Amino acid sequence: MTALWSWPARRLLLGAGQTAAVVLLVFALTEALPGDAAVALAGDQPDPGRIAALREALHLDRPAHERLAAWAAGLLHGDLGRSLTSGRPVSSLLADGFAPTLLLAALTLALLIPAAVGLGVLAARHEGRLADRVISALTLGVYAVPEFALGVLLVALFALRLGWLPPTAVGYGDDLLAHPAALVLPVLVLLSRPVCSLARLIRAGMTDALASPYVAHARRCAIPGSRIRYAHALPNALAPAAQQLARTVDWLLCGVIVVEALFVIPGLGTVLMNAVAERDVPVIQGLALVFGVTAVLLNLGADLVTHRFAPRAAVAA
Amino acid sequence: MTEQRHGPVDDTRFPGLHRRGFLAAAGGVAASGALALAGCAGPGASDGSADGGGRPRRGGTLRAAFAGGGASETLDPHLTNLFADAARAKALFDKLADYGADLAAAPRLAASWEPNAGLDRWTVTLRKAAFHNGKPVTARDVLHSYRRIADPKQAFRAKASLEPIDLKASRARDARTVEFVLKRPTAEFPNILAAFGAYIVPEGAQDFDRNPVGSGPFRFVSFTPGRSAVFRRNDDYWDGPPHLDRLEILVANEESARVNSLLGGQVEYAHELTPTTARAHEGRGQIEIVRLPHSAMQAFAMKTDRAPFDDKRVREAFFLIADRKELVDGALSGAGEIGNDLFGKGYEYYADGLRQREPDLDRARHLLKKAGADGLRVTLDTSAVAAGFTEAASIFRDQAAKAGVHLKVRTGSKDSYWQDTLDSGTLCCYRSGAMPIESHFSQRLLSASTTNATKWRHKDFDALYRQAQSTRNKADRAAVFGRMQRRLYTEGGFLVWGFADWILGTARTVRGVAHKAPANTLDWARFDKVWLA
Numbered sequence: 001m002t003a004l005w006s007w008p009a010r011r012l013l014l015g016a017g018q019t020a021a022v023v024l025l026v027f028a029l030t031e032a033l034p035g036d037a038a039v040a041l042a043g044d045q046p047d048p049g050r051i052a053a054l055r056e057a058l059h060l061d062r063p064a065h066e067r068l069a070a071w072a073a074g075l076l077h078g079d080l081g082r083s084l085t086s087g088r089p090v091s092s093l094l095a096d097g098f099a100p101t102l103l104l105a106a107l108t109l110a111l112l113i114p115a116a117v118g119l120g121v122l123a124a125r126h127e128g129r130l131a132d133r134v135i136s137a138l139t140l141g142v143y144a145v146p147e148f149a150l151g152v153l154l155v156a157l158f159a160l161r162l163g164w165l166p167p168t169a170v171g172y173g174d175d176l177l178a179h180p181a182a183l184v185l186p187v188l189v190l191l192s193r194p195v196c197s198l199a200r201l202i203r204a205g206m207t208d209a210l211a212s213p214y215v216a217h218a219r220r221c222a223i224p225g226s227r228i229r230y231a232h233a234l235p236n237a238l239a240p241a242a243q244q245l246a247r248t249v250d251w252l253l254c255g256v257i258v259v260e261a262l263f264v265i266p267g268l269g270t271v272l273m274n275a276v277a278e279r280d281v282p283v284i285q286g287l288a289l290v291f292g293v294t295a296v297l298l299n300l301g302a303d304l305v306t307h308r309f310a311p312r313a314a315v316a317a
Numbered sequence: 318m319t320e321q322r323h324g325p326v327d328d329t330r331f332p333g334l335h336r337r338g339f340l341a342a343a344g345g346v347a348a349s350g351a352l353a354l355a356g357c358a359g360p361g362a363s364d365g366s367a368d369g370g371g372r373p374r375r376g377g378t379l380r381a382a383f384a385g386g387g388a389s390e391t392l393d394p395h396l397t398n399l400f401a402d403a404a405r406a407k408a409l410f411d412k413l414a415d416y417g418a419d420l421a422a423a424p425r426l427a428a429s430w431e432p433n434a435g436l437d438r439w440t441v442t443l444r445k446a447a448f449h450n451g452k453p454v455t456a457r458d459v460l461h462s463y464r465r466i467a468d469p470k471q472a473f474r475a476k477a478s479l480e481p482i483d484l485k486a487s488r489a490r491d492a493r494t495v496e497f498v499l500k501r502p503t504a505e506f507p508n509i510l511a512a513f514g515a516y517i518v519p520e521g522a523q524d525f526d527r528n529p530v531g532s533g534p535f536r537f538v539s540f541t542p543g544r545s546a547v548f549r550r551n552d553d554y555w556d557g558p559p560h561l562d563r564l565e566i567l568v569a570n571e572e573s574a575r576v577n578s579l580l581g582g583q584v585e586y587a588h589e590l591t592p593t594t595a596r597a598h599e600g601r602g603q604i605e606i607v608r609l610p611h612s613a614m615q616a617f618a619m620k621t622d623r624a625p626f627d628d629k630r631v632r633e634a635f636f637l638i639a640d641r642k643e644l645v646d647g648a649l650s651g652a653g654e655i656g657n658d659l660f661g662k663g664y665e666y667y668a669d670g671l672r673q674r675e676p677d678l679d680r681a682r683h684l685l686k687k688a689g690a691d692g693l694r695v696t697l698d699t700s701a702v703a704a705g706f707t708e709a710a711s712i713f714r715d716q717a718a719k720a721g722v723h724l725k726v727r728t729g730s731k732d733s734y735w736q737d738t739l740d741s742g743t744l745c746c747y748r749s750g751a752m753p754i755e756s757h758f759s760q761r762l763l764s765a766s767t768t769n770a771t772k773w774r775h776k777d778f779d780a781l782y783r784q785a786q787s788t789r790n791k792a793d794r795a796a797v798f799g800r801m802q803r804r805l806y807t808e809g810g811f812l813v814w815g816f817a818d819w820i821l822g823t824a825r826t827v828r829g830v831a832h833k834a835p836a837n838t839l840d841w842a843r844f845d846k847v848w849l850a
Contacts, residue, residue, distance in 0.1 A: 035733025043398065044749075045474065045760075046736035047767035053472040086389035086542070093388045152573070159581050167581035168574045170382055171567040173544035264569045264578070266388075266544055273570075274387030274543070277732055 008300060015296030019289065026288040030281055031064050037084040037279040058084050071285060080289070081282035083275075090286040093271060098290075100176055101267035104259075105252035107183060108190045112248070116195050116241075120202025121234065127207050136203070139196035151189045151262045158185060170264040186263045190256060194248040201244055205237025212236075235309040242309070246302030254291045373829065377849040378563040381586035381842075382575040385568030390542035393525040394516035395466050395473045400588060404842040405566050406516055408548050410531035413441060413459065413510035413517065415839035418831075420664040420753045422507035423839065425556075426454060426517055426532065430510070436502035436787060441510070443493040446555040448519050449530045449537070456489030461520040463487075477760070477767065478512035502787040504794055505755045513752075513837060534559045534845035543568055560829070560848035576822065579604055585824040585849070588842070591704070592650035595820045605823045605830075610654065611663040611751070612819035612835040615644070615705065617697070617713065618738070618747040621810040622772035625695065626743060629808040630688040636674055636812055637681040638720045639713065645815045648709035652820060656813035659802050661754040663816075666795050668802035681720045694723045698738050698745035702731035705817070706746040739770055747811065751835035754798060758782055762805070771810025778804065826850045 038054035039046065055061045074081050080090035123135040142150075159167035169182040176183060209215060210233050218228050255269030268287065275283035383401035390399075394406040413427040424430070428444035446454045464484050466473045486498035499506065509515070519530055529537050534556065535548035546566045552558045567584060569575045575587040576594050580603060590606070599606045619626040619635060626632055641655035654662065657674055661667045685691050695717075699710035707728060714724040724744075729737050738745040747770060749757065760766055763782055764774040778801060785797040805811070819836050829847040831840035840846070 033732070034730045035736060039733045039736045041398075041472075042736065044735045045477075045768055046739045047477060048739075049767060050472050050474075050477070051736065053469075057470070057472060083389055086391065088389070096388060155577055160577065163581075166583055167577035168569065168583060170569045170574065170578045170583050171380060171545050171565060174541055261571045262574060264567075264571070264574045266568075270543070270570075271388060274389070278387075278389065279732065280389070 008304065011300050011303070012296070015293075015300065019292030019296055022292040023285060023288045027064075027068055027281070027285060030276075030279065030284055033279065035279060036060050037281070040277065040279045041085065060084075067281070071282060075289075080286045083283050084280045085278045090282050093283055094268070094286055094290060097266065097268040097271035099267075100173065100260075100265050101253060101255070101269070103176055104183070104186060104190060104256070104265065104267065105249065107187050108194070108252055109249065111187065112191055112194055112198065113245070115191070116198035117202055117234075119195070119199035120237070120241075121206060121229070123199065123203040124206030124210065124233075124237075125229070127203075127210075132203075135199065139199050142192050143196035143200075145192070147189050147193065148258050148262065150192055151185070151259065154185050154188060155262070168262075168264045173264075173266045176265070182263070186259050186265060189259050189262075190252065194244075198241055198244055198248070201241045202234075202237045205240055206233050209233035209236040239306045239309050242302045242305040246298040250295050250298050253294050255287075371828065371850060373560045373848040374850060375560050375848070376562050378565060379561050379586060379827070379844060379847060379849065380565040380567055380584040381588065381844070382567050382569045382578055382584040383588045384570050384572075384575075385543055387543040387568075390568075391526055392529045392537075392540055392546065394518065394529075394531070395462075395475065395514055397514040397516070398474060400836060400842070401566060401568060403513070403837060404588070404844075405546050406514075407533065407842065408535040408564055408566070408844060409529050409533045409537060410516035410518065411446070411454075411533050412512075412515050413443075414507050415511045416751070416753070416837070417839060418663075418833045418835070420661070420751055420835070420838065422511040422753075424507075425511075425839075426459075427510060430507060432504075432506065432789070436504050436506075436789060437499040439497045439499065439503075439506050440490070441495045441497060443495070444555060445493070446532050447553060448532050449551060450519070452519060453492070454517060454532050455492045455520075456495040457492075458520050459495050459517055460484070460487060460489060462517045463515070465518070466515065473514065475512050475514035478509055478515060478756075481506075481509060501783070504786050504788055505753065508753045508756055512756075535564055538563070554845065556845070559845035561844060564844050579822050579824065582824070585827050586830075586847075587822040590820040590822050592652035592818075592820065594822070595652065596650070598822065602825070605825055605827070607821040607823060607830055607832055608652065608818040609821070609831075609833065609835055609841065610818050611816050613703075613751075613817040614656065614660050614662075614747075614749045614813055615649065615653070615709065615815040615817055616656070616660075616747040616749075617709075617812040617814070618745050618770045619810045619812065620743050620770075620772045622774070623743055625688070625690050625693055626810065628688045628690070630684040631690050631693070632808055632810065632812075634681040634684040634688070634690075634720070634722075635717075637677045637684070638717050638722065639674075639812055639814050640676045640716050641674075641814045643716070644709055644712055647712045648705035649815060649817050653815045653817040656815045658806050658809065658811060658813045660749065660757045660811065660813060664751075664754055666754045666798040666802075668799050668806070670799075671803065671806050676716075678720045685720070685722070691721060692723070693721075694725065695744050696725045696727050696742060698727050698729055698734075698742045700729045700731045700734040700746070702734040703746075703748050706748075709814070710746055739768065745770070748817075751837050754802075755785070758801065762809075773805075773810050 037058055038051045038060055041054055042051050071081050082089055083093055119135055123132040126132045155167045158165045165184050166182045169176060172179045172182055215228055215233060218232060255272050257269035257273060260267050260269040272287050383404060385401040386399050392405060394410045397403050397406045411426045413425060414422040415425050417423045426443055426446055427441045430439055430441045432439050443454060463479055466475045467479050467484055481499050481503050483498045483500050488496055490496050523530060526540055534551050534554045536551050538547040538549050540546045548564045550559045550562055569578060572591055578584045579587040595606045598604050619632055621627060636658055645653050645655050657671060659668060685693060697710050699706045701707055710726045714726055717724045761769050762773045763779050781797055781801050785794050788794040788797060823830055826849045828850050834840035
């Protein structure tokens, strides 16, 4: 039992180290980019006097290590600092961006899991037959379409030609839920590729498991087919799927920049784009921290799930 | 979430400046004279009224989509930087003057201005106007606003424009009379009153993002940075109340999203479209395309203080290498006009009597040879910072090759391009939005100019500028500006090859949109004169 508990603890500790490394790396890379927030603010009026004044006002005239240390000291008190360009707390910028991101991610996930599992199981049950071939061909085809192209296509067809759905969520940023129709296309685009990859993983896992000796043995013991499929084969297929799912959730939470830009949804991806263009280091740091922690937690969760579904994962899957 | 301002943006810290500073100077569109446009319906408007626009109809909400600055946007008008900022600022606030279509300053909150004999003391009389809180706009408010902009602890963009004013010595003579004391004679002083970002705010600190109080045509309703700003009609506006009930300025950074939301009926006005979009939809009847000419000067900037461009024969050779028509067709997709190596086509004081330069490769080769520069190799800096830059660079590289000049195109980071090219390199892509020709001189072409990208430093040129600013008679002043432009035309550092149109799209119901106003002029994004048919 202690081994079971110390393993997540070790993983968490490692994750903290990884997150710190990511934040450091992002800081170093941002510093290495040409220009800083003062230059970005001055834009096409690069008056040296004004840039110097901006640097002073933004405290950019202090050495990089001092700024990093000050930021880290604030972090120990739970303070993510303030945006250079707006002077507003980074935490509030992140919170504002997180709401639309979370909504999109939750909707996508809520549809993704049943759709992918359903398709995967359906294909596995009819392995080699028409249903399997149609599903496999479709999932492969859709997976090959870049999300930007798919988004443009869906907007042109369903929003502009047929007029069934709004083309963007422009102006709905404060209350996306009040305009559910505007969420249909973005969620479809977000779903498209994960559904395909996940369904194919589940189909593969199921067909492997259904062909395995233990399933053959279960059949010999006259255990009903549905029980074999859903209680024995499916969990084995879910183990690799959980890993893929964790990566998908990570992607959904850490800024789906293309979809946000295409449909004007002001989530974390938009915050990131703006912060990088503005060289708003504290905001970039805050995002790196959030993204790092999210990735660590999700991967840990996925590993725990894998353990639960397939304790002998290394052998059976 | 409506007015999610966390942490008041206090004045002493450093409130929200935005990135992408280009727009003010950069993307400008053309101004349409204040008067010209009032009734100008889009071409092809279907309501068939004889005057093109019909009688303005009151009511309705107009939603306008702009590229924005993200979560760091603010309504503080002195921090105006992006087009979206300027559109919001002019809905809520007024300046003392603003630019007409020819970039001449026209009175706004100022009813009149009068210089002394030496042109270094100007008396400005304010019109009767009131802020949204009912208080009158006074001389004290004007001085407060200008002193706030000039605060040395801040870095407001308009600070440089106000530099000629001695704000310590300037004073309020009575409630509606301001006496501006200047550091030197400034015949074009009204340009300063119209400077980008020089808005008048009421005296005393205010929270611009939660409850901005201005004197503009619209009153504040709500604001979410990076998403939307909602305003409603100011029935007491001194220039007549707007026709619209409400105005919503929405942020959509992708051009495709702005077009799609316009086509899908989610907005009625989309700012900043590409020539490709314009061609796809022009005359199709679904939306109206508005092209504002003379909006953005397109140029190559040659650094005149270093080889090879310290030799004016090389500069002239480059003038003769450029095939301007090909550059406009290629880099601007034809959405613009060719230039003649001078800033400000269509603006007041523009020297339009000079012969249009045509490509002449033989003469260019001859000049280069005389300058000992045959087989010349030059690096041309460019970046994706502005539409058409990288295209212009490769087109010009091919044109130069025909004259035996080897141009190497170097593409730099767009976030720091303007600073990178200010002092380094020898040749770079350049562009500028609308501003008076006088401002172009003072910001870029005097020895003391802080953004002198061509390193044009000539005592006699400075002296001509001072002479123009000390010349009271307008025709005489125009003659001096003409001399300065002839000099630049002959041997200046800006190879001005074109002027890009600024392109907008509107729903077919939208009337009263100015068709001749370069961006950042009075009638550009002037929603108080717009109505929905």
